[in-house]
Amino acid sequence: MAGGYDDRDGKIWLDGTLVPWRDAKVHILTHAMHYASSVFEGERAYGGKIFKSVAHSERLKRSAELIDFQVPWTVEQIEEAKYATMKANGLSDAYVRAIAWRGAGEDMGVASARNPVRLAVAAWEWGAYYGDAKMKGAKLDISKWKRPSPETIPCHAKAAGLYMICTMSKHAAEAKGCSDAMMFDYRGYVAEATGANIFFVKDGEVHTPLPDCFLNGLTRQTVVQMLKEKGITVHERHIMPEELEGFEQCWLTGTAAEVTPVGQIGDYTFEVGALARDISDSYEKLVRA
Structure with a gap:
């Protein structure tokens, strides 16, 4: 599939009906x-099966509730919509995007309680999010923007508005020749990348930021469990910026990123080491099982 995302062949599921993409x-x-x-x-989706599909559908509804609206479709109906969209587009390996939003209606101010909630599902082929970074390690900038306090945003919702500073951070990173940017949180702790969680390795143990002000990704949760099953100690904790110098390996996790090793963050460099490669390979086997 080629061309702009508004000008493609195929079908998109929109409010209960498969419509032509355009x-x-x-x-x-x-x-x-x-x-x-x-x-x-x-x-x-891998081989026709969406990884942790139900968990994603459940989180979609939970995210909507966190920003004060209800998705008027059940988890089962969302599941049916996702697989119908893949089938209509002839896809078995795909990226699937479900989105729910307040549409146009009687309200056009900040308040929008009378406007209908709409739902769409699109699916397309999408390769590696960071290109060849899985082999040599992604290069990350350090963002000037920080993940906000939970007192200022519903930080555990996967909500579009929360990605504004992520877009700005990634644009600044790409302008410097980087793949992405790492962000600190409002307290100055290491948080995450713009669309992926982050892990570090030191002395054979793994350290990852405590997700108390950003999304605890489903891929993150999967990788934490995989590491523990391998007998590797995982520390979920607050990580200070000065600790970056002492870490040996680093990787990112996310649905788009999957498990992607990191070779550099700002002036700090990391080895694309055995553990990073092992967990990346193990994740690929798991999602394709």
């Missing part, structure tokens, strides 16, 4: 466009 449109006064009242999921 016809999946919303009105310019859609509330989500003006006030970011939308939530979404990114999922990958």
Whole structure:
């Protein structure tokens, strides 16, 4: 599939109906466009099976509740929509995007309780998120933006509005020749990348930031469990910036990123070592099992 994301062949599931890709449109006064009242999921399918599909559908509904609306479809209906979309597009290995949002309606101010909630599912072929970084390690910038306090945002929702500073951070990183950016949180602790969680290795043990002000990714949870099953000690804790110098390996996790080794963050360098390669390989085997 090639071309802009608005100009492709195929089908998109929109409010219960599979429509031609180019016809999946919303009105310019859609509330989500003006006030970011939308939530979404990114999922990958391997061999016709979406990895942790139900967990993603459950999180979509939970994210909506966290930003004060209800998705008027059940988890089962969302599941049916995702697989119908893949089938309609002839896809077995795919990236699947489900998104729910407040549409255009009677309200066009900050409040939008009378506007309908809409749901769409799209799917397309998508390769490695960071290109060849799985072999040589991704290069990360350090963002000037910080993940906000839970008192200021619903930080555990996968909500579109929370990604604004991520987009800005990634654009700044790409302008410097980097693949992505690592972000600190509002207290100055290491947090995550713009769309992926982060892990470090030191002396054979793994350290990963405590997700108390950012999304505890499903891939992150999977990798933590995999490491523990391998008998590797995992420390979920607050990590100070000065600790970066002492870590030997690093990797990112996320549905799009899968498990991607990191070779550099700012001035800090990391080995694409045995544990990073092992967990990346083990993850690939798990999702394709």
